[in-house]
Amino acid sequence: MNSAKLKKLQAAGWKVGSAKDFLNLTNEEALLVELKLSLADALKRARTKRHLSQVELAQRMGSSQSRVAKIEAGDPTVTLDLIVRALLAAGATRGELQKAFASKEKMAA
């Protein structure tokens, strides 16, 4: 087998874990969290604006009231996928989505 060569190739640059990398990771993680919170807020607004209860929204998206509550509360176990699904199920407009997605970001323009 040629795994020896492959090992060398793959070992070329792995698990460096420098301080810079660490800081970058946490920074990106912070940005992602901000984005999620922003979308969670947008969801709450979109849902109440349409006079939907958490139970009703849960039915629409095939989930449960408790999970909808967690989405809106910014629970760390909730994925972006679920938040966006909830927004779509709540009938959020493109403008509402974009606005939430665009705001709060501190990235380079």
Add this chain to the structure above:
Amino acid sequence: MNSAKLKKLQAAGWKVGSAKDFLNLTNEEALLVELKLSLADALKRARTKRHLSQVELAQRMGSSQSRVAKIEAGDPTVTLDLIVRALLAAGATRGELQKAFASKEKMAA
């Protein structure tokens, strides 16, 4: 215990599964898939634009080359979270993110 009453409450409206609900679900799912593909394209552009290999990007975001390849290929097992993390790790600008997020949507304006 009062579970009988609770059961009645929760059973009020569950598992209806009407055709309308089903169609809505698939439509929203389709929108989500479009969004993911759009972001996957944006990632590929952002990465190559910065002359990063998939291995380098994987290192930056603490993942592996194969997963980066799957992200860009639109693999169905890849979450929005992972795609956005990749975009952030690739140093995508706010504009790049917004553009990908905004396009391809067929929602109500």
Add this chain to the structure above:
DNA sequence: TGAGTATATGTCATTTTTGACATATTGCCC
């Protein structure tokens, strides 16, 4: 006060996603 409705919180078995690895493929230079 109590009943009703909406939302929040905590837990957990099942499902889904992840990084890692092996390997295949492509493109490029000699």
Add this chain to the structure above:
DNA sequence: GGGCAATATGTCAAAAATGACATATACTCA
């Protein structure tokens, strides 16, 4: 042709997220 770098594909154990459920809290109305 071979060598080499980049990317694609397939698999899987471990980790994470999900829906469901129980229950708690908050608020309104009578």
